[in-house]
Amino acid sequence: MDNRYFTFVSRSRHWTRLVRGSHLFQQATGALADIVGVDTGFILYQKQLFLNEPEPLRVYGAWGALETFLGELRNHHAEEVESRIQDLCEFIPPGWSQVEHLRSPIQAVCRAYGMYHIGVWPLHIEQKQVGVVVLGSLQPVLPPHWNDMYICIQQIELVLEVLYARRLSEMNRQQFQSLVENNPDIIYQTDVAGNLVYANASFQEITGYRLEDLQTRRSRRALIVSEHMEKAASHRAKVLSGLSQSLEIAIHNQQGRRVHLSINSVPVMAEGVVTGIFAIAKDLTGHIEAQRELSAAKGLYESFISSSADGIAVIDRDGRYLRVNAAFEQMYGCTKAELVGQYRPFYPDAPESEMWVRLALQGETVHAETGRFGKDGQWMDISVAVSPVIDNQGDVIAISSISRDITERKRAEMALIEAETKYRTIVEESLVGVYIIEDNIYRFVNPKMAEIFGYGEHEMIGLHAWDLVTPEDLELCKENVRKRIDGEVESIRYQMKGRRKDGTVIDIEVHGTRTSFHGKPVIIGTLLDVTERTETEELIRKADKLAVVGQLAAGVAHEIRNPLTALKGFVQLLAEDRQNGRYCDIMLSELNRINRIIDELLLAAKPSLPTFERKNVSDILSDVLSLMSTQCVIKNINVSPLIHQQVPAIHCDANQMKQVFLNVLKNAVEAVPVGGEIQVSVLLQDVDHVMIRIADNGPGIPEDRLPKLGEPFYTNKDTGTGLGLMVSYRIVETHRGSMKIQSHEGTGTTVDIVLPIEQERSQMAVSLFS
Numbered sequence: 001m002d003n004r005y006f007t008f009v010s011r012s013r014h015w016t017r018l019v020r021g022s023h024l025f026q027q028a029t030g031a032l033a034d035i036v037g038v039d040t041g042f043i044l045y046q047k048q049l050f051l052n053e054p055e056p057l058r059v060y061g062a063w064g065a066l067e068t069f070l071g072e073l074r075n076h077h078a079e080e081v082e083s084r085i086q087d088l089c090e091f092i093p094p095g096w097s098q099v100e101h102l103r104s105p106i107q108a109v110c111r112a113y114g115m116y117h118i119g120v121w122p123l124h125i126e127q128k129q130v131g132v133v134v135l136g137s138l139q140p141v142l143p144p145h146w147n148d149m150y151i152c153i154q155q156i157e158l159v160l161e162v163l164y165a166r167r168l169s170e171m172n173r174q175q176f177q178s179l180v181e182n183n184p185d186i187i188y189q190t191d192v193a194g195n196l197v198y199a200n201a202s203f204q205e206i207t208g209y210r211l212e213d214l215q216t217r218r219s220r221r222a223l224i225v226s227e228h229m230e231k232a233a234s235h236r237a238k239v240l241s242g243l244s245q246s247l248e249i250a251i252h253n254q255q256g257r258r259v260h261l262s263i264n265s266v267p268v269m270a271e272g273v274v275t276g277i278f279a280i281a282k283d284l285t286g287h288i289e290a291q292r293e294l295s296a297a298k299g300l301y302e303s304f305i306s307s308s309a310d311g312i313a314v315i316d317r318d319g320r321y322l323r324v325n326a327a328f329e330q331m332y333g334c335t336k337a338e339l340v341g342q343y344r345p346f347y348p349d350a351p352e353s354e355m356w357v358r359l360a361l362q363g364e365t366v367h368a369e370t371g372r373f374g375k376d377g378q379w380m381d382i383s384v385a386v387s388p389v390i391d392n393q394g395d396v397i398a399i400s401s402i403s404r405d406i407t408e409r410k411r412a413e414m415a416l417i418e419a420e421t422k423y424r425t426i427v428e429e430s431l432v433g434v435y436i437i438e439d440n441i442y443r444f445v446n447p448k449m450a451e452i453f454g455y456g457e458h459e460m461i462g463l464h465a466w467d468l469v470t471p472e473d474l475e476l477c478k479e480n481v482r483k484r485i486d487g488e489v490e491s492i493r494y495q496m497k498g499r500r501k502d503g504t505v506i507d508i509e510v511h512g513t514r515t516s517f518h519g520k521p522v523i524i525g526t527l528l529d530v531t532e533r534t535e536t537e538e539l540i541r542k543a544d545k546l547a548v549v550g551q552l553a554a555g556v557a558h559e560i561r562n563p564l565t566a567l568k569g570f571v572q573l574l575a576e577d578r579q580n581g582r583y584c585d586i587m588l589s590e591l592n593r594i595n596r597i598i599d600e601l602l603l604a605a606k607p608s609l610p611t612f613e614r615k616n617v618s619d620i621l622s623d624v625l626s627l628m629s630t631q632c633v634i635k636n637i638n639v640s641p642l643i644h645q646q647v648p649a650i651h652c653d654a655n656q657m658k659q660v661f662l663n664v665l666k667n668a669v670e671a672v673p674v675g676g677e678i679q680v681s682v683l684l685q686d687v688d689h690v691m692i693r694i695a696d697n698g699p700g701i702p703e704d705r706l707p708k709l710g711e712p713f714y715t716n717k718d719t720g721t722g723l724g725l726m727v728s729y730r731i732v733e734t735h736r737g738s739m740k741i742q743s744h745e746g747t748g749t750t751v752d753i754v755l756p757i758e759q760e761r762s763q764m765a766v767s768l769f770s
């Protein structure tokens, strides 16, 4: 509420008017209206006084006919009127002017509307024109009492001035208040006793306490950390003595957290006496923490750079060294003193480094490898990363480089490549199969391994380990694999039977070791196809036996033969005596049998050199068949010969061949039951070979006994010698042929004798025992 009064005095009419408070201006203009008369009017244009005023011009005190006129004017020519009034305000000379004397543009408008101007008067506040008073009438009237007018306008000026000042101070007060109230810093005032007189919102925000809880000095003191109490007390004392002071202290806020404050205090003076303290406290906590973090980060960065084993250098945009660490000095053989502050090439030994710097200046990071001779004259491989240092505006402010000595790594890499190549060649070209099994799956096989099992290399990868094992050896394999994976044994060597892709069974010798591959336990192994070796071993074993038996037999046979001749002679003599004839016949036949065995034995032991000649196999076979025919008739055996007439003659010892056929045929006759069947065929196997097949439908031979055939004395007959097949094998062999016995229990036996048509004499004499 404004309690000031203004008195307007009219000299001519002797009236006074009291104006009060906010309606000041309206009333002042009202007074003016009184002076100039009702039938006249005036317009007060006021220039914009304050920045926050919505309109650039204010119009006051238009009424009556003038108001209507102005309304019209504004409705139709708002913009024109505004601009004309603006002009009027600008160009009007000081003091009263008769409108008629003015070249005012508004005059033209007035005239156009039948409006008379009396005059205009500029309004000033502090030498600044702030508006204009325009007097006008709808009739041409006399100017009013000039004196009164002058006084009235002066009064208006005064009123405006007061208004202006008042508004200004109000605005300042508001601005000040909002500044204080919304200030992020604590602003407060206390009296001399320390009681809070005023505090802004930040006080509560920063401390976390309500204002009423911190009203007294004692309550506020309790917040200060103990080590700062004394400092705070002396600060206060100094301010109360009339000195402005600043102070940094820490307090505990309501949550118990430490808050750092920087306080500026000034004494509040009234008539030379200190009546209180006005203070501004800034919260430095965030700042201090940031500072601390920054210095921690800086320390970290510093220690990282200085202790890094990599050479680190930073240059500015122009190529001047800003920083190098010890590793860099050592790596490049120059000192910090020689580099820092100097323009030196970034990488003295790498011409391409200029390009790296250029790229880094464009914001790119370059990774490259280079090298140089160190102080010791040794070549050093270096990997470098050159990257831009970018500020928070995104500008490249410097370039950093990190160099790492990778000589050792390179050397190791090379060694690794060499080792790898060596290993690869060994494995790839190896004559043994090499494989890696992980989770029982083949992860790697070398070409030989694939060849042994008849697969392609890629085909084999991914196969299950058990796929290549025969069922009977599966348990053995599983157990051996388990032992290695579980670490029970480091490596293991064993034999097993493997199964090739085509189903054939092969003898395998395995040597496997546990190792790790991609961090998982795997088995790496080598493996050998020993089928041939096993077969050879078997053959050697047989031959060994033959040799011993043969030697024995030869000795025995020789010793027996002489007494036998004598015995035979006497038995023949005895046979002439009729009485003993029957026994003698039996004895003679037995003696013949013994003789035959001895013949066979001697043949086996020391075969006489065969005499080769061209003979037709069919002829030999026919002889043998006729020899056997009696026995066949007795047993009612049906022999069906299928003899290919076109078969060429072969080079052979006819007697020995006869014996072979006889032995085989005899076995067949002995094997088949009464009424059985024997098929004898001769055919051309290929251009170079004839084949003689003797097949019977006898009981056949059990599978487990097949390998035993051909061993001496292997017989299952009461009267058998077990030498027939052995001798036959021998003879066929000396003829460079082969004899194969196939037999299935229940269906019969087939013996295939394959003989070459041509024989080379030199090869004939091969004898097992010589």
Ligand code: ADP
Pocket: 663, 667, 668, 671, 696, 698, 699, 700, 701, 709, 710, 714, 715, 716, 717, 719, 720, 721, 722, 723, 724, 725, 726, 749
């Ligand atoms: P032996 O005839 O004196 O027994 P061999 O050497 O001629 O001696 O034959 C050895 C064994 O082979 C015979 O005892 C017999 O068990 C078996 N054998 C040979 N040929 C046949 C066949 N055709 N059918 C069945 N078993 C046979």
Ligand code: MG
Pocket: 663, 666, 667, 724, 725
């Ligand atoms: Mg026999």
